[in-house]
Amino acid sequence: MDTLAALGHGFLVALTPYNLLWSAIGVTVGTAVGVLPGIGPALTVALLLPVTYGLEPTSAFIMFAGIYYGAMYGGSTTSILLNAPGESGSIVTAIDGHAMARQGRGAQALATAAIGSFIAGTIATAALTFVAPLMVKMALLFGPAEYFALMVLALTTVTAVLGSSLARGLASLFLGLALGLVGIDMQTGQARLAFGVPELLDGIDTVVVAVGLFAVGETLYVASRHRFETEEIYALKGSKWMSREDWARSWKPWLRGTLLGFPIGTLPAGGSEIPTFLSYLVEKRLAKKPEEFGKGAIEAVAGPEAANNASAAGVLAPLLSLGLPTSATAAIMLAAFQQYGLQPGPTLFDNNPELVWGMIASLYIGNVLLLVLNLPLVGFWVKLLLIPRPWLYAGILVFSSLGAYTLNNNVIDLVILWVIGLLGFGMRVLNVPVAPCVVGLILGPLAEQQFRRALAISQGDPSVFLTHPISAALLIIAALLVIGPMVLRYRSNGAAKGAGKGDNASPSGSHPAT
Amino acid sequence: MTTGRSMRAGEAVLGGGLIALGGLIAVETMLTPSVGRAVVGPALFPYLISGGLVLVGLSLLREAFAGAIAHAEGLELDLWAVALVAAGLAVQFLLLDTLGWIPSTTILFAAVSRAFGGRRLMVNLAIGLALAAFTFVAFNYGLGLNLPEGSIVERLTSADAE
Numbered sequence: 001m002d003t004l005a006a007l008g009h010g011f012l013v014a015l016t017p018y019n020l021l022w023s024a025i026g027v028t029v030g031t032a033v034g035v036l037p038g039i040g041p042a043l044t045v046a047l048l049l050p051v052t053y054g055l056e057p058t059s060a061f062i063m064f065a066g067i068y069y070g071a072m073y074g075g076s077t078t079s080i081l082l083n084a085p086g087e088s089g090s091i092v093t094a095i096d097g098h099a100m101a102r103q104g105r106g107a108q109a110l111a112t113a114a115i116g117s118f119i120a121g122t123i124a125t126a127a128l129t130f131v132a133p134l135m136v137k138m139a140l141l142f143g144p145a146e147y148f149a150l151m152v153l154a155l156t157t158v159t160a161v162l163g164s165s166l167a168r169g170l171a172s173l174f175l176g177l178a179l180g181l182v183g184i185d186m187q188t189g190q191a192r193l194a195f196g197v198p199e200l201l202d203g204i205d206t207v208v209v210a211v212g213l214f215a216v217g218e219t220l221y222v223a224s225r226h227r228f229e230t231e232e233i234y235a236l237k238g239s240k241w242m243s244r245e246d247w248a249r250s251w252k253p254w255l256r257g258t259l260l261g262f263p264i265g266t267l268p269a270g271g272s273e274i275p276t277f278l279s280y281l282v283e284k285r286l287a288k289k290p291e292e293f294g295k296g297a298i299e300a301v302a303g304p305e306a307a308n309n310a311s312a313a314g315v316l317a318p319l320l321s322l323g324l325p326t327s328a329t330a331a332i333m334l335a336a337f338q339q340y341g342l343q344p345g346p347t348l349f350d351n352n353p354e355l356v357w358g359m360i361a362s363l364y365i366g367n368v369l370l371l372v373l374n375l376p377l378v379g380f381w382v383k384l385l386l387i388p389r390p391w392l393y394a395g396i397l398v399f400s401s402l403g404a405y406t407l408n409n410n411v412i413d414l415v416i417l418w419v420i421g422l423l424g425f426g427m428r429v430l431n432v433p434v435a436p437c438v439v440g441l442i443l444g445p446l447a448e449q450q451f452r453r454a455l456a457i458s459q460g461d462p463s464v465f466l467t468h469p470i471s472a473a474l475l476i477i478a479a480l481l482v483i484g485p486m487v488l489r490y491r492s493n494g495a496a497k498g499a500g501k502g503d504n505a506s507p508s509g510s511h512p513a514t
Numbered sequence: 515m516t517t518g519r520s521m522r523a524g525e526a527v528l529g530g531g532l533i534a535l536g537g538l539i540a541v542e543t544m545l546t547p548s549v550g551r552a553v554v555g556p557a558l559f560p561y562l563i564s565g566g567l568v569l570v571g572l573s574l575l576r577e578a579f580a581g582a583i584a585h586a587e588g589l590e591l592d593l594w595a596v597a598l599v600a601a602g603l604a605v606q607f608l609l610l611d612t613l614g615w616i617p618s619t620t621i622l623f624a625a626v627s628r629a630f631g632g633r634r635l636m637v638n639l640a641i642g643l644a645l646a647a648f649t650f651v652a653f654n655y656g657l658g659l660n661l662p663e664g665s666i667v668e669r670l671t672s673a674d675a676e
Contacts, residue, residue, distance in 0.1 A: 050653065050657070050659060051657065053657065053658075053659060054657040054658045054659075165577070165582070167570060167573040167574055167577055168574070170566070170570045170573075171528065171529075171532055171570045171571075171574055174532065174563060174566045174567045174570050175532070175535075175567075177563045177566070178535060178539060178563055178564075178567060181539065181559065181560055181563060185556040187556070188555070188556050190546070190556045191546075192542075192543070192546070192556060192560060193539065193542055193543075193560070195542075216603070219599060219626070220596050220599055220600065222630075223592065223595040223596055223598075223599050223626075223629045223630060224591040224592045224593065224595055224596045225590070225591065225592070226592075226595075226630060226631070227592050227595070227631070228590045228592075388632070389630050389631075390626070390627035390628070390629075390630035390631060390632030390638065391627060391632070391638075391641060393626055393627075393630050394622070394623040394624075394625075394626035394627045394630070394632075394638070394642065395623070395645060397599070397602070397603065397622060397623075397626050398619055398622060398623055398642075398645055398646065398649065399649075401603070401606060401607075401619070401622065402649055402653065402661070405610070405661070406653070406659045406660070406661070409660050409662075411607050411610055411611060414603075414606070414607035414610065415607055417603075418600070418603050418604060418607065421600075421603070422600060425596065426524065426527075426528065427528075429521075429524060429584075429585075429589065429591065430521070430524055430525055430528055430583070430584055431584030431585070432528070444559075444563075448559045451554070451559075452554045455554050456554075460554075
């Protein structure tokens with residue numbers, strides 16, 4: 001029962017009035033920023049990084065945990081009332097959630113999302129408590145070759161899973177990998193691609209790139225489109241409470257969503273997109289009235305929202321125990337750890353148990369705080385949706401530049417932010433997903449380091465990656481993920497010839513910036 | 515108004531850009547003298563990534579001319595608004611060190627507000643000024659960060675002190 005003792009100790013850390021205060025501030029600002037349209041969890045976490053700089057690491061990460069969960073809650077409010085999902089995990093929620101809002105049942109949609117998020121978040125945090133130490137034990141069996149293979153798998157899934165075309169996903173990934181090359185090589189001390197600019201020797205910061213793509217690129221895109229699009233906000237009216245029927249239709253989807261969300265979240269499978277989608281399909285299959293789906297079925301909000309929050313906890317398991325980010329949000333959290341000179345992994349559990357377990361304990365606390373913040377006070381958050389768009393986006397850019405500047409206190413980071421922002425605008429217009437770029441930027445150098453270590457140990461024999469069984473298995477799965485869809489597409493194209501164009505691209509109208 | 519044809523051109527530019535970036539990385543890596551005697555030097559990954567960039571770039575070029583692209587039917591874009599936002603950010607980073615955080619950020623705020631259709635310039639400037647001043651005070655005095663006050667202001671205050 002080491003785990004329970006450690007968790008108990010974590011609660012002692014997290015429940016000190018000082019840390020409890022930071023947790024409360026974290027969930028509040030996390031919700032407030034997450035509610036703002038166009039801001040998903042990844043950007044919320046990146047924008048709020050500077051707020052934590054003045055704190056010592058344990059308090060900073062307790063606050064961070066609150067921001068992360070708060071952003072998840074806030075994001076569902078936006079997608080339900082505004083049909084503007086801030087990240088891919090909320091797309092599915094937006095379909096029926098917004099339909100419910102249009103029928104005047106917005107309050108019920110928000111309630112089932114909030115309660116479902118609470119239940120899923122609590123169960124999944126409990127699962128995280130026990131899975132993370134197991135993953136740490138597993139991580140101790142991993143050598144550099146296994147780590148390298150695992151990182152290749154994570155990069156592949158983030159790229160192959162998201163977006164409509166493999167070529168565009170790979171374009172984003174390789175851009176990220178190229179940006180990751182800039183700076184001093186960690187093993188030889190040699191400068192790479194710095195072009196004589198001293199500020200580039202430290203490398204290009206993940207946070208700058210994430211803010212550039214998610215905030216600046218997205219703002220430029222919205223600026224280019226807002227004259228041509230109208231948005232509708234639906235006020236909350238009528239009964240604010242869920243009826244007995246709403247409860248009866250919600251509780252099973254909550255639990256099923258949790259069951260889907262947590263395990264898939266722990267896998268290197270790109271975070272919340274797959275579990276939310278699967279949850280929607282499962283609920284539709286099991287529903288008594290599947291014809292209501294798409295027109296405001298409460299199951300279609302309850303299930304995916306639970307899956308979304310459960311996967312958010314799941315993503316933390318590989319992040320904390322292996323140092324492996326599997327979503328854009330996790331990549332930014334890893335950057336935050338690095339900012340404090342910490343490297344997540346087994347050694348973090350050994351050397352900083354207060355930080356790790358304090359953070360996990362604060363996830364439980366944050367969930368309770370968020371339920372309180374979101375059920376009675378939802379009317380207050382809805383007001384934030386009414387901020388006039390000119391000031392909202394101007395404010396987003398003010399905070400983006402603040403975040404980028406305060407990383408290293410130099411203007412070069414703002415220039416990089418600007419360039420990346422314009423690039424992000426181009427990617428957004430061309431429907432190139434940006435998450436692979438962010439994950440590639442932070443994982444690329446780590447993967448290279450493990451690759452070179454593995455070869456140094458094997459004295460240059462490249463077969464280590466295939467003779468170690470775990471490494472070989474991971475690499476084979478990664479290869480199948482890339483080749484499998486290609487073969488399927490080739491076959492379906494062949495079969496569809498004559499019957500028109502066999503186009504299996506997903507709808508390309510409005511993919512959000514994740 | 516952006517037509518499907520210019521969307522294809524955009525995708526071709528992206529593909530071409532990736533190929534150029536791959537070439538740049540390869541050339542720069544070739545020109546950098548290698549140090550150290552590790553089994554795998556610091557040059558291998560740059561070469562691998564530049565190769566990947568070229569391949570992906572070629573594949574995008576193929577898609578641009580023959581394959582499925584996003585918004586093939588065209589997409590309306592208000593490029594003037596994009597330029598205004600981009601200009602606001604550029605003005606901010608160009609003036610930040612001299613004028614300081616508060617004035618340069620106020621200009622950024624006003625420019626972005628205008629790009630999103632906010633027509634009352636004075637109101638936008640006032641709100642931008644208030645936000646810039648608030649963040650300056652909150653982050654510098656409350657959270658101990660270093661937003662620049664600007665070399666002009668510094669010169670003035672140091673002149674006072676003398």
